[in-house]
Amino acid sequence: MIKAFVFDAYGTLFDVQSVADVTEQAFPGHGEIITQIWRMKQLEYSWLRSLMGDYRDFWTVTREALTYTLGVLGLSPTATLFDDIAEAYNRLAPYPDAVAALGGLSGVHRAILSNGSPQMLDPLVGGSALRDLIETTISVDEKRAFKPDPRAYELVEERLGVKPHEVIFVSSNGFDIAGAKRFGFRVARIARLPQAALAQEVAEEMTGALRPVTFYKALRTQEEALGYAPDFTVSSLADLSRLAVAA
Amino acid sequence: MIKAFVFDAYGTLFDVQSVADVTEQAFPGHGEIITQIWRMKQLEYSWLRSLMGDYRDFWTVTREALTYTLGVLGLSPTATLFDDIAEAYNRLAPYPDAVAALGGLSGVHRAILSNGSPQMLDPLVGGSALRDLIETTISVDEKRAFKPDPRAYELVEERLGVKPHEVIFVSSNGFDIAGAKRFGFRVARIARLPQAALAQEVAEEMTGALRPVTFYKALRTQEEALGYAPDFTVSSLADLSRLAVAA
Missing domain, CATH: 3.40.50.1000 (HAD superfamily/HAD-like)
Known part of the structure; x- marks a missing residue:
């Protein structure tokens, strides 16, 4: 039963995918690729930190994944903009x-x-x-x-x-x-x-x-x-x- | 020291990336995407199996990742062709x-x-x-x-x-x-x-x-x-x- x-x-x-408005507004033309890489890396980092025996909470993981994503794309947000993008994950x-x-x-x-x-x-x-x-x-x-x-x-x-x-x-x-x-x-x-x-x-x-x-x-x-x-x-x-x- | x-x-x-010749020959036009998804899933499956406490050796993981890859692309290899593609990983x-x-x-x-x-x-x-x-x-x-x-x-x-x-x-x-x-x-x-x-x-x-x-x-x-x-x-x-x- x-x-x-x-x-x-x-x-x-x-x-x-509903973070796309925020990522696109933050970096016009890059919204989609930010959205995809960010999610992929967020999951990957959750797995890797578990495997490494080096847990951090998912908010840290989510922010680290965003750091990676913007970094590989050569995008440099202000601290405020970074926070704004990250916070979009809490309003999906x-x-x-x-x-x-x-x-x-x-x-x-x-x-x-x-x-x-x-x-x-x-x-x-x-x-x-x-x-x-x-x-x-x-x-x-x-x-x-x-x-x-x-x-x-x-x-x-x-x-x-x-x-x-x-x-x-x-x-x-x-x-x-x-x-x-x-x-x-x-x-x-x-x-x-x-x-x-x-x-x-x-x-x-x-x-x-x-x-x-x-x-x-x-x-x-x-x-x-x-x-x-x-x-x-x-x-x-x-x-x-x-x-x-x-x- | x-x-x-x-x-x-x-x-x-x-x-x-050197499996690309084999994947392209197996499924012309699909070589690159097979190569990329296969590698991504191979790594992912190694992490997931570890996390799940369900280890299989990397050869099994490599083949499961290839199964996923060809499956999502709607490609149906013969058993022989599947083996041939998988074996390319042992001749990188x-x-x-x-x-x-x-x-x-x-x-x-x-x-x-x-x-x-x-x-x-x-x-x-x-x-x-x-x-x-x-x-x-x-x-x-x-x-x-x-x-x-x-x-x-x-x-x-x-x-x-x-x-x-x-x-x-x-x-x-x-x-x-x-x-x-x-x-x-x-x-x-x-x-x-x-x-x-x-x-x-x-x-x-x-x-x-x-x-x-x-x-x-x-x-x-x-x-x-x-x-x-x-x-x-x-x-x-x-x-x-x-x-x-x-x-």
Whole structure:
């Protein structure tokens, strides 16, 4: 029996691409590439710091990734502009399907398990329309371990009192899907971009160059080949409500 | 006193871009994007498997990354073609400056410490002109941990009998530089692509799209913002010989 739906935040409930307005306004013409490299490096740094045994919270990670990104592009923000760009990560837009999807889940716990630090998640969730639809927002920070480290996923049982098999963990991030599945959750993958559509997009741009966002999509939006397939794959958060019954 | 130069293999002594002929021949027009996504996912999967506590050797990781890459692009190789592409990773070309650089280091240990499994490193090193210039090739495989996990770097002292501060660790990979530096080695970064040249390359392509290799370079060739700067930065392996004295 399913007792809880636990959601990834960045990329699943909140659109990480929604920083693009801020990055473009800060450095016109560079918005897209900043957005893509920043997100890629943010994830990479969370993994590398975990591997190096050198944890820093996700806010530090997010800022270090932005430092890298602007540095490789040869862009030099003032300290104020840098802070303004970084802060955009704490005001990400929820996906359009998030409110209705969360509202449609009744009789189960609805929680977030995120790499974000509490100082990021408080304004992100609290400042969004999802605020009253999420019962508990859990940050991995207290474990000092980022997903897909199993210690991060342990927080769900510790905080909600539900066993892994009683959870449907919802994510659109391949690494998170693999990690959650290996941990023992039932996992629903939000597949917003079908593989065929992505392949088509790549093919159309392949005359020589890809937009950075297309390269990003090719790296980050598809199911990983790590041997941990999700239990459910849906194309929208809106399709989740039927899983509580089906599972 | 410096007693050993220890080299990263993939990207430092051997050019990971040199699989491009094979990938392009296998899927004409797709060679470059296969090459870039494959390498990105190969590294990512090594980190994710470590974090998930689900180690597989680097040959498995390399093949899983290729599976992902061809999958997102909608390409369906025969089993034989898949094997042929994967095997290209075991015949990478050494960088042109590698032979002279290794030959110019005398009176010190010269070793490789690589994520590669022994079954990959044996043909790679043994089949190359570096064979007689490398004294010991160390695979992280026996630790079942990939760089930048500190356990991987411990192998240097265990196998060569030298203390971390007696080692100059040489890498062009940012994650490896950060990991080796945090571990305690003296670290030399091979910076083949100056930041200004990269920024210029990005700017020239920024009319809308980047070649995948440029996006790759922006993500993988520059020093990381992780707080672990290398002790030395040189633009070519050829510049290493002076470090043994300078250090």
